[in-house]
Amino acid sequence: MHHKYVHGYDPRENIRLQDQASTLVELLHSDTSYPPGSRVLEAGCGVGAQTIPLAQRSPNASITAVDISAASLAEAQAKVQAARMKNVQLLQADILSLPFEAASFDHLFVCFVLEHMKDPVEVLLGLKTMLKRGGSITVIEGDHGSAYFYPDSEAAHEAIQCQVELQRRAGGNAMIGRELYPLLKEAGYHSIRVSPRMVYVDASRPGLVEGFTKKTFTAMIEGVREPALKAGLIEAAVFDQGIKDLYRTTEADGVFCYTFFKGMALKS
Amino acid sequence: MHHKYVHGYDPRENIRLQDQASTLVELLHSDTSYPPGSRVLEAGCGVGAQTIPLAQRSPNASITAVDISAASLAEAQAKVQAARMKNVQLLQADILSLPFEAASFDHLFVCFVLEHMKDPVEVLLGLKTMLKRGGSITVIEGDHGSAYFYPDSEAAHEAIQCQVELQRRAGGNAMIGRELYPLLKEAGYHSIRVSPRMVYVDASRPGLVEGFTKKTFTAMIEGVREPALKAGLIEAAVFDQGIKDLYRTTEADGVFCYTFFKGMALKS
Numbered sequence: 001m002h003h004k005y006v007h008g009y010d011p012r013e014n015i016r017l018q019d020q021a022s023t024l025v026e027l028l029h030s031d032t033s034y035p036p037g038s039r040v041l042e043a044g045c046g047v048g049a050q051t052i053p054l055a056q057r058s059p060n061a062s063i064t065a066v067d068i069s070a071a072s073l074a075e076a077q078a079k080v081q082a083a084r085m086k087n088v089q090l091l092q093a094d095i096l097s098l099p100f101e102a103a104s105f106d107h108l109f110v111c112f113v114l115e116h117m118k119d120p121v122e123v124l125l126g127l128k129t130m131l132k133r134g135g136s137i138t139v140i141e142g143d144h145g146s147a148y149f150y151p152d153s154e155a156a157h158e159a160i161q162c163q164v165e166l167q168r169r170a171g172g173n174a175m176i177g178r179e180l181y182p183l184l185k186e187a188g189y190h191s192i193r194v195s196p197r198m199v200y201v202d203a204s205r206p207g208l209v210e211g212f213t214k215k216t217f218t219a220m221i222e223g224v225r226e227p228a229l230k231a232g233l234i235e236a237a238v239f240d241q242g243i244k245d246l247y248r249t250t251e252a253d254g255v256f257c258y259t260f261f262k263g264m265a266l267k268s
Numbered sequence: 269m270h271h272k273y274v275h276g277y278d279p280r281e282n283i284r285l286q287d288q289a290s291t292l293v294e295l296l297h298s299d300t301s302y303p304p305g306s307r308v309l310e311a312g313c314g315v316g317a318q319t320i321p322l323a324q325r326s327p328n329a330s331i332t333a334v335d336i337s338a339a340s341l342a343e344a345q346a347k348v349q350a351a352r353m354k355n356v357q358l359l360q361a362d363i364l365s366l367p368f369e370a371a372s373f374d375h376l377f378v379c380f381v382l383e384h385m386k387d388p389v390e391v392l393l394g395l396k397t398m399l400k401r402g403g404s405i406t407v408i409e410g411d412h413g414s415a416y417f418y419p420d421s422e423a424a425h426e427a428i429q430c431q432v433e434l435q436r437r438a439g440g441n442a443m444i445g446r447e448l449y450p451l452l453k454e455a456g457y458h459s460i461r462v463s464p465r466m467v468y469v470d471a472s473r474p475g476l477v478e479g480f481t482k483k484t485f486t487a488m489i490e491g492v493r494e495p496a497l498k499a500g501l502i503e504a505a506v507f508d509q510g511i512k513d514l515y516r517t518t519e520a521d522g523v524f525c526y527t528f529f530k531g532m533a534l535k536s
Contacts, residue, residue, distance in 0.1 A: 145416050146525070150446045152413070178418045181470040182521035196468045196525065202449040204460060253450035257414070257464065259525070 024212070025053045027197045028111070028140055028260060036060035038106040043095045043127055044068075044113030048076030050140075054109055055085045064105075066093040095123060102129050108137040114183070115141050118171040124187035131267045137189060139263045143177030146198075146259035147217065149249040156249075159221050159242030162228035169231075180263035189265035201249075201256040213256040218246040292480070295465045296379070296408055296528060297321045304328035306374040311363045311395055312336075312381030316344030318408075322377055323353045332373075334361040363391060370397050376405040382451070383409050386439040392455035399535045405457060407531045411445030414466075414527035415485065417517040424517075427489050427510030430496035437499075448531035457533035469517075469524040481524040486514040 032054065034040050038061045045051045045065035055063050065088055067073050073090050080088045093099050095113070108127050114120040124137070131137065144164050149156070167174040176183075177196075184192045201208040222243050228234050234242075249256045300322065302308050306329045313319045313333035323331050333356055335341050341358050348356045361367050363381070376395050382388040395405065412432050417424065435442040444451075445464075452460045469476040490511055496502055502510075517524045 143416075145420070148411075148413050148446060150450065152443070175420070178416060178523050178525060181472070181523055182418065185521060192472060194468065194470060194472075194523075196466050198464050198466050198527065200462065200464045202462060204449070204462075253453060255446050255449055255462075257446060257527070259466065 024199070024216075024260070027199065028262065029053045029057055032057060032109070032138055034058035034061040034107050038062070039104065040064070040107045040109060041066070041098075041100075041105040041127075041130060042109045042111075043098075043123075044110060045072075045076055045090070046112070047072045048079040048090075050109070050111045051076055051088060052079055052083050052085065055080075055088045056083070059087060061087060061107075063088045064091060065089070066091045066095065066098065068092065068094050096126060098126070098130055100130055103132045105130050106132055106135045108135070110137065111140040112142070114139065115167065115174060115176045116170070116172040120173075120176065120179075120183050121186050124183060124189070128187060128189065128267055133267055135267050137184070137263075137265050137267070139180055139184065139265075140197075140260060141177040141180060142258070142260050143175050145175040146177065146257070148257050149246070150253075150255040151245070151248060153242065153245035153248070155238050155242035156245040157242070158234055159228075159239050159246070162233045162239065163221055163224045165233055166224055166227055166231065177259065177261035180261050184263050184265045190268040192263060192265040194261055194263040197260040197262055199256075199258045199260070203252045203254070209250045209256075212258070213250050214247070217256070217258060218243065218250075221246065292467070292484075292528070293321045295467065296530065297325055300325060300377070300406055302326040302329040302375050306330070307372065308332070308375045308377060309334070309366075309368075309373040309395075309398060310377045310379075311366075311391075312378060313340075313344055313358070314380070315340045316347040316358075318377070318379045319344055319356060320347055320351050320353065323348075323356045324351070327355060329355060329375075331356045332359060333357070334359045334363065334366065336360065336362050364394060366394070366398055368398055371400045373398050374400055374403045376403070378405065379408040380410070382407065383435065383442060383444045384438070384440040388441070388444065388447075388451050389454050392451060392457070396455060396457065396535055401535055403535050405452070405531075405533050405535070407448055407452065407533075408465075408528060409445040409448060410526070410528050411443050413443040414445065414525070416525050417514070418521075418523040419513070419516060421510065421513035421516070423506050423510035424513040425510070426502055427496075427507050427514070430501045430507065431489055431492045433501055434492055434495055434499065445527065445529035448529050452531050452533045458536040460531060460533040462529055462531040465528040465530055467524075467526045467528070471520045471522070477518045477524075480526070481518050482515070485524070485526060486511065486518075489514065 040061050040063045042065040045067045051065045070092055073092055077090055108131055117123050144160055164174040181194045199212055201213050229236055308329050308331045310333040313335045319333045338360055341360055345358055376399055385391050412428055432442040449462045467480055469481050497504055
C-alpha cells in the first residue's frame with residue numbers, strides 16, 4: 001500500500017511534515033500523556049513527526065512506533081537519536097498485520113494514517129485486538145473539507161479538490177476528520193469523545209501564517225500540481241490561480257481556517 | 269433596513285433564536301464580563317437573546333441595548349423583566365445614527381448584526397465614535413461557509429447556499445464570520461484578537477443535536493424554503509432533499525460542524 005502514499009516520499013516532503021509538526025504540536029498533543037510504565041503503540045509513525053512530541057510528553061512510557069516504509073523509519077530513527085529519546089522502539093511492520101500478540105498494549109496512537117487507508121474500520125478493528133481491555137486509542141486526522149478562507153476563491157477550492165480526488169483514487173479519504181466518531185463507533189470502541197482542533201490564521205498570528213497556511217497547507221496542495229494535471233483533474237491556469245489565491249489569504253487582511261479532529265476512545 | 273431582515277419577525281423565529289441562544293450561551297459569552305460601573309452598548313439587540321446572558325455576566329455594569337425594531341424591543345423588554353435584570357436599558361434606535369454623544373461608552377457588544385448590514389465597516393466606524401479611548405468592542409458572527417457534516421450531501425450544501433444568496437440579495441453576508449479580523453482592522457480598531465468558536469455535534473452530545481443541528485441551523489435553512497423557491501434559486505425536490513440530508517446528520521452516526529467567530533479589539 002505504501003507505493004500509493006499520496007504525499008510521496010521525497011526529502012522536501014519530509015521537511016514539510018517536520019514544519020507542520022512543530023507548528024501544530026501543542027494543538028494536537030497537549031492533552032496526550034501516558035502513565036509511567038504503560039506500553040504505547042504508535043501505528044503508522046512515518047518519518048516520526050509525531051513520535052518525538054508523543055515520547056516527550058510520556059517520558060516514562062514505553063513507545064513502540066511502527067511503519068511499513070523502511071525509508072520513513074530511517075528518518076524517524078535519526079529524529080529519535082537527535083532528540084536522545086530513550087523510550088522509543090522503531091519497527092518495520094504493516095499495520096494491517098502487526099507482529100504482536102493480542103492485548104500487548106495499554107494505549108494506541110494513530111495520527112494522519114486512516115486518511116490513507118482503503119478500509120479504516122478494518123484498521124481500527126485490527127488495532128483493537130492489540131489493545132488491553134480498558135486501554136485507550138487516540139486518533140488524529142485532518143479534513144480538507146474544513147478549509148475555508150478570506151478572500152474566498154473558487155479556484156482555490158478546485159485546487160484543494162484535486163488533492164481530495166487524488167487521495168480518493170489512491171484509496172484514501174482526505175475528508176476523514178469529520179468521520180472519526182462514526183468510524184470509532186463502527187469499530188466497537190466505547191466512551192468515544194471527538195474534539196475538533198481548529199487552526200485559525202490571520203495576520204496577528206505570523207507563526208501560523210508561515211508555518212501552517214504557507215508551509216503546510218498550501219505547500220501540500222502545490223505538491224499535487226503535476227499528478228492533478230496529468231490526471232486531467234484541472235486546467236493548469238485554474239490550479240495556478242488557486243495556489244495564488246491560497247497565498248493571497250496570507251496577506252495582511254487574509255484569513256485561513258482548517259480543522260483537525262482528535263478522537264479518544266476505550267476498549268471495553 | 270429592518271424590513272429586509274432575512275430571518276423575519278414571526279413568533280416561531282423568536283423561539284428559534286431563543287433555543288439557539290440557550291445552547292450557545294457558554295460558547296459565545298463565557299469570556300465576556302464587564303467591570304462594575306462600566307457603560308456597555310449592545311448595538312442591535314433584536315429580541316434580547318444575547319442581552320440576558322450579557323447582563324447576567326456583568327451584573328454591575330450598566331447595559332444599554334438598542335434595536336431598530338419596536339416589535340423586537342418589546343420581546344426583549346419582556347425577557348429583561350422575566351429575568352429581573354436591573355442593569356439593562358432598552359432603546360429604539362438605528363445603529364447607523366445612534367442618539368448618543370461621542371465617547372459615551374466603555375465597551376461595545378455586537379452579536380449577529382454585521383451579517384445583515386450592507387457596509388459593516390461603516391457600522392464599525394460609527395460605533396467607534398460611541399466608544400471611549402481604550403474601550404473595547406466585541407463582535408460575534410456566524411459563517412455559513414463553515415458548515416460541513418457527515419454524511420456529506422451536495423443537496424444540503426445547495427440548500428444552505430440559498431440562505432447565503434438570499435441574505436446577499438438583502439444586502440447582507442452570511443459568511444462574514446471569517447472576515448472579522450479584516451473588518452475590525454479596516455475600521456481602525458487595535459489589538460484585534462479573533463477566536464473561532466466551533467460547534468462540533470455528534471450523537472454523544474444530544475443537547476447540541478437537538479438544540480443546534482436541528483432547532484437552530486436546520487430550522488433556519490428550512491425557514492428560507494418559500495423565498496428560495498420563489499426566487500428560483502433551487503428546485504423544490506433538491507431543497508427538500510437537502511433538508512432531509514441535514515436531519516440525516518443528526519442520526520446516531522452523523523456529525524455536524526459549524527463555527528462562530530468572536531472578535532475583540534480596542535479603540536486607541
